[in-house]
Amino acid sequence: MSDFECRLKKFRQLKDLTQEQLAQQVGVRRETIMRLEKAQYNPSLKLAIDISRAVDAPIEEIFIFP
């Protein structure tokens, strides 16, 4: 069970990026992006920052912890 909510998919689509493109930008595999979007993987701080820069959105709006 995920202990956080992830809104990455929404921000990625706003930037018109595919999972593959985003994965290449932040240096991970597409499966990792997919896992992130389903909140099944808790990313490192570095990856979270890279993603936030790639989709141009603040971390706290992408990953929401209760």
Added chain:
Amino acid sequence: MKTNKTKRTFFLGLICILLVAASSWYAVTYNDSRLVAPTDLSEYSFRMQDLPMLLSSTLLLAYFLYLVVLLIRAVIAGKRREAFTHTTRQVDPRFGLFGFFGFFGFLGFWTYSIDRTIFPFGFFIFFGFFGFFYEAKLSNTFMDERYRENRMKAHFTANRLSLAIIFLATLFLGQGRLMHNLEYTLIAYIIIVSLALALEMFLSEFLLYRYDHDEFSDESEE
């Protein structure tokens, strides 16, 4: 390894084996089986007729050393490539077939009954080579942080299980009371440790594959 190099290594090995076979034949036929039959080296004195056997044995030893050097170089090159490209090594799934050598471990029961030789029980460790089937599936995979986490988790679980088995085996068999026979205890210990190490080798690859692939069902782009 390139095909030419593989062929060269194979033919070198073949030549060494043929030379040892020829010199063994010479020793058996013309030299009273010296250095072929078990020899007490403390009472050994050199004869010119021993030269073929000595040379071929030295050549065979040099060939084994060459193989060890090749293996070490391949491992170092693999590590360098891994660090540079951040992808997993390329593994041929056919390496997994070496796992069937594990069944040679059962030969130990036969050799023990013949002349009390117990080392074949160690062959059980080859069962771990079945892990290559799973490692091959992850060949050339880009190692991102999730992959590295999964690898650590898989290795940790496999190591912990293997260590627990070895610990329990040491605890119970270390008393040397299995059937009141110390040799049986040693055999049981070799079998259990070999199988535990094989389990560790297999499980770390199997779990890594499971963590990386099977935990999610839908891999489609959304």
